[in-house]
Amino acid sequence: MGYSRLFYSIIGTVVHLWDFSAESRINVALSGTAFQSSTSNGGEAERAIDGNSDPEWTHQSCTHTAEEKPWWRLQLTGVFRVSEIEVTNRNVLRERLNGVEILIGNSPVNNGNDNPRCSIIYDVPGSLTQTVQCRGMEGRFINFYLSCATATILTLCEVKVYGELVPPPPSITIQAMERNVTLVGKRLCWSDALFYCRDYHWDLLSIRGPEDQEMVDELVASAPFPLTRQLWVGLRRSITGSSWFWMSRDPMDFTQWDAASHHSSPCGGVSSVERSTWRQSSCEEHLDFICVTGPTEGDNKVHFYSSTRQKQTQCV
Structure with a gap:
C-alpha cells in the first residue's frame, strides 16, 4: 500500500539552531508554577516563589503542608541547567526543613519525586537562607521531598533557582x-x-x-x-x-x-x-x-532500571 x-x-x-547565553543569576523560579502535596493553614505552594523571603509565618509568605512524606514541586517553563538553589527557612519550627531532599529532573512519575537528587538539606544554625550547588543538573521539575524525615510538615518561605535554559x-x-x-x-x-x-x-x-x-x-x-x-x-x-x-x-x-x-x-x-x-x-x-x-491508561510498559536515574533514599 x-x-x-x-x-x-x-x-x-x-x-x-540559535546560540543561547543566559544570565545564570536570573531567578527562574519566579516564572515557574508551584504545586504541593497538600495545603494547610493557607500556606499555598505559590508563596515559595512570590519573590518575598520573609521568614515570619504571620506575614503570609511561607508554604505549609499537612501530610506524611510531604512534597513541594516547582515546574519551570522549560528544561534548565541548574547551577544553584537558594532556600529560605522559617524563623521558627526550623526543624521542618531537616532531611529534605532536593530533586531535579524531567520525569513526572510519582509527582516528580523519583527524579535524581541534587542534595539533602538541613537547618543551618545562624542562617535562615542556605545555598545548594547542583552543578548543572538538568530538569524542568524541582522537588523538595520529605521522604523519610521525622517531620511530617514541609514549610518553605522562598525558593530561588539559578540556571540556564537548555534549548530543545x-x-x-x-x-x-x-x-x-x-x-x-x-x-x-x-x-x-x-x-x-x-x-x-x-x-x-x-x-x-x-x-x-x-x-x-x-x-x-x-x-x-x-x-x-x-x-x-x-x-x-x-x-x-x-x-x-x-x-x-x-x-x-x-x-x-x-x-x-x-x-x-x-x-x-x-x-x-x-x-x-x-x-x-x-x-x-x-x-x-x-x-x-500513545495510551495514557493501562500503562504496562517494560520497567527499565538505570543506576544513574535511581534515587537512593537513605532513611536513618
Whole structure:
C-alpha cells in the first residue's frame, strides 16, 4: 500500500539552531508554577516563589503542608541547567526543613519525586537562607521531598533557582493512527533515549506492522535536519535469550531485520539510509531516536532500571 498523506499529516516541526547565553543569576523560579502535596493553614505552594523571603509565618509568605512524606514541586517553563538553589527557612519550627531532599529532573512519575537528587538539606544554625550547588543538573521539575524525615510538615518561605535554559533539540512530529510520532535530533545512548521519550512523550516507538513501517520511512525521509545512520526505537533483546520485544509491550508480530544482523547487542534501531531496515547497535552508541505518544491508561510498559536515574533514599 502506498503512503498516503490522507493518513498521516505533519503537525509540527520544531528546529532550534540559535546560540543561547543566559544570565545564570536570573531567578527562574519566579516564572515557574508551584504545586504541593497538600495545603494547610493557607500556606499555598505559590508563596515559595512570590519573590518575598520573609521568614515570619504571620506575614503570609511561607508554604505549609499537612501530610506524611510531604512534597513541594516547582515546574519551570522549560528544561534548565541548574547551577544553584537558594532556600529560605522559617524563623521558627526550623526543624521542618531537616532531611529534605532536593530533586531535579524531567520525569513526572510519582509527582516528580523519583527524579535524581541534587542534595539533602538541613537547618543551618545562624542562617535562615542556605545555598545548594547542583552543578548543572538538568530538569524542568524541582522537588523538595520529605521522604523519610521525622517531620511530617514541609514549610518553605522562598525558593530561588539559578540556571540556564537548555534549548530543545530539533524534532519533527507526525500523527499516525491515533499516535503522535516524534523524530528527535538528539544523539543519546539507547537507555537515555528511552528515558527521554518516557519523560517527554510516552515511550520509544514500537513498529507494529507494515503501515507503521511505512510511516517511519516517510518520517525519516522528510526530516529537515541531519540524522545518524541508525535511529533508536523501542527494540530490546532478552539478556538471557535471543527473543526481541518492544519496551511498550506491543506484540512482536512484524519484523524487518537486516539479513546480516548478528544480534550481538540487546539494543535495536532502524536505518535512516535504507528503507524498512532494522539493525542492532551497541547500546552505548549515541544515535537520534523516535518517540511515540500513545495510551495514557493501562500503562504496562517494560520497567527499565538505570543506576544513574535511581534515587537512593537513605532513611536513618
